[in-house]
Amino acid sequence: MADLNITIAGRSxxxxxxxxxEAHLxxxxxILQKHADTAQRASGGLSAERTLVYxxxxxxxxxxxxxxxxPQGVSPVLLDRIADRLEAVAAALEEDAAAA
Structure with a gap:
């Protein structure tokens, strides 16, 4: 388990x-940062909590x-995410097999 610092709307x-x-996070x-400015404007910049609600x-x-x-069809992004998850599952299974 790793601790990761992320920044959303100017707060860490x-x-x-x-x-x-980590890469997925x-x-x-x-994605959150892409919409953070809009959320800050909508919240009036009153508080971090209000910005996160927006x-x-x-x-x-x-x-x-x-x-x-x-959307019609399967998104290439979705296929990449599925492939990443499958690779993670395979790696976990290999670790379990090696530990047994």
Whole structure:
């Protein structure tokens, strides 16, 4: 387990990450950062908590839109994520087999 510092809307947060998930968390951090300015403006910059609530609402709206209007076909990004997860599962299985 690794501790990772991520920055969202100008504030740093320490989060725990499973080994190998650091790159994925950095990717999620970049998604949050992409919408952070909008969330800060919507919250009036009053507090970090209020900014995070607006950020959550923005992301929930995007998720809702994607669920109501799913893209046609399989996204290359999704395929890459599935491949990464499968590789992580394979590595974990290899570690378990080696430990047994």
């Amino acid at each position: 947060y320490s989060v725990a990450a499973r080994d190998g998930d 950095r990717h999620l951090e970049s 950020l959550a609402l923005i992301l929930a709206d995007l998720l809702d839109e994607a669920e109501r209007n799913p």
